[in-house]
Amino acid sequence: MSVLKKIILANPRGFCAGVVRAIATVRLALEQYGPPIYVLHEIVHNKHVVQELEGLGVVFMVELADIPPGAVCIFSAHGVSVAVEQQAQSLGLRTIDATCPLVSSVHRMVEKYHSEGYDVLIIGHHRHPEVEGAAGRVVGRVHIIASEEEAETVQVVDPERVAYVTQTTLSQNDIAGIRMKLEQRFPTIRGPRSNVCYATQNRQNVVKELAQKTDVLLVVGSKSSSNSNRLREVGARAGMTGYLIDDATDIDPEWLQGHVSVGVTAGASAPERLVRGVVHWLQEYGATEVCELPGKEEQVSFKPAELGRN
Known part of the structure; x- marks a missing residue:
C-alpha cells in the first residue's frame, strides 16, 4: 500500500526563455512558409517537443546535404559552427538562426578571445551540439575540456595567453574542479566565472x-x-x-x-x-x-x- x-x-x-524562443521561431516559420520546414538537429532536446513539431510538418535532419535546395532550414537553439553556416549558404538553403542568445554570447566570447591571440578552452561535453557549435566559431587553437584530466594535459601555444568559456547547461560542480586545474596550470587564464545560464x-x-x-x-x-x-x-x-x-x-x-x-x-x-x-x-x-x-x-x-x- x-x-x-x-x-x-x-x-x-x-x-527557459531560449527554448520558448526556439519553438516560437519554428511555429512562426511554419505560419510564414508552410510545411515542410527543416530543422538541423533537434530544435531542443525533448522528444515530446520534437514529436509535436513533426506533427505540424517540421522535418528534423542530421545532415544539411539531405535538405532540398532552396528549403527553409532552422538552426537549433544549441547553435552551429561557421562551417555549417557556410555549407547552408552553398546549398542554397534559406536559413533561420534559432540559437539561444545566451549561447550566441558564448560564441562572441570565443571569437573575441581567439582574435586576440588566445588559445580558447571550452569547458563542456564532447559531441554536445552546443559545444561543437562554439568550438566551430574559430579555426585552430580551440580545445574542448570535459574533465580535470583533460585540463591537466591540454597543450596550448602560449601558457600566458589562455582563455576559457563554459557550456551553458553545466552545473557549477562540473566546472569548479576543471577551472581550478586550469588556474593552477595557467595563472593568467582569462574567462568568466561560468557561462551557465x-x-x-x-x-x-x-x-x-x-x-x-x-x-x-x-x-x-x-x-x-x-x-x-x-x-x-x-x-x-x-x-x-x-x-x-x-x-x-x-x-x-x-x-x-x-x-x-x-x-x-x-x-x-x-x-x-x-x-x-x-x-x-x-x-x-x-x-x-x-x-x-x-x-x-x-x-x-x-x-x-x-x-x-x-
Whole structure:
C-alpha cells in the first residue's frame, strides 16, 4: 500500500526563455512558409517537443546535404559552427538562426578571445551540439575540456595567453574542479566565472531546496537533455535518489515505496503539460497534497528569430 502523501513542485522549472524562443521561431516559420520546414538537429532536446513539431510538418535532419535546395532550414537553439553556416549558404538553403542568445554570447566570447591571440578552452561535453557549435566559431587553437584530466594535459601555444568559456547547461560542480586545474596550470587564464545560464542555475538551486524536504526526485526531461541530466545529478549530490523521465509513463511505482513525499522538477526543454501529467499520475497513485516551492520569478524573455535570413 502506498504511503505517498505529498508532491513538492520545484519553482522555477521547465521551459527557459531560449527554448520558448526556439519553438516560437519554428511555429512562426511554419505560419510564414508552410510545411515542410527543416530543422538541423533537434530544435531542443525533448522528444515530446520534437514529436509535436513533426506533427505540424517540421522535418528534423542530421545532415544539411539531405535538405532540398532552396528549403527553409532552422538552426537549433544549441547553435552551429561557421562551417555549417557556410555549407547552408552553398546549398542554397534559406536559413533561420534559432540559437539561444545566451549561447550566441558564448560564441562572441570565443571569437573575441581567439582574435586576440588566445588559445580558447571550452569547458563542456564532447559531441554536445552546443559545444561543437562554439568550438566551430574559430579555426585552430580551440580545445574542448570535459574533465580535470583533460585540463591537466591540454597543450596550448602560449601558457600566458589562455582563455576559457563554459557550456551553458553545466552545473557549477562540473566546472569548479576543471577551472581550478586550469588556474593552477595557467595563472593568467582569462574567462568568466561560468557561462551557465540563469535558467540552468535557478533550476539547480531549487533542486537543492527540494533536497531539504524530500529524498526522492522525479526530473521530467529527455535523456538527451544536458540540463535535465544535471538536475538529477545535483539532486543526487544533495542526497536525493533521482530519476529522469520523459513523461509519467516512465514512472516505476517501486521508486516511491516507503516515501511520504516526492519532489518534481523539469528540465529547461520539458513542457509544463508533462509535469501536469506526472502530478496526475502521482495523485492516482495516492498523493493527496500538492505544494509548490515559492521560487523566484524569471523575467527573461527573447523575441523570436528573424525569418528570411537569406
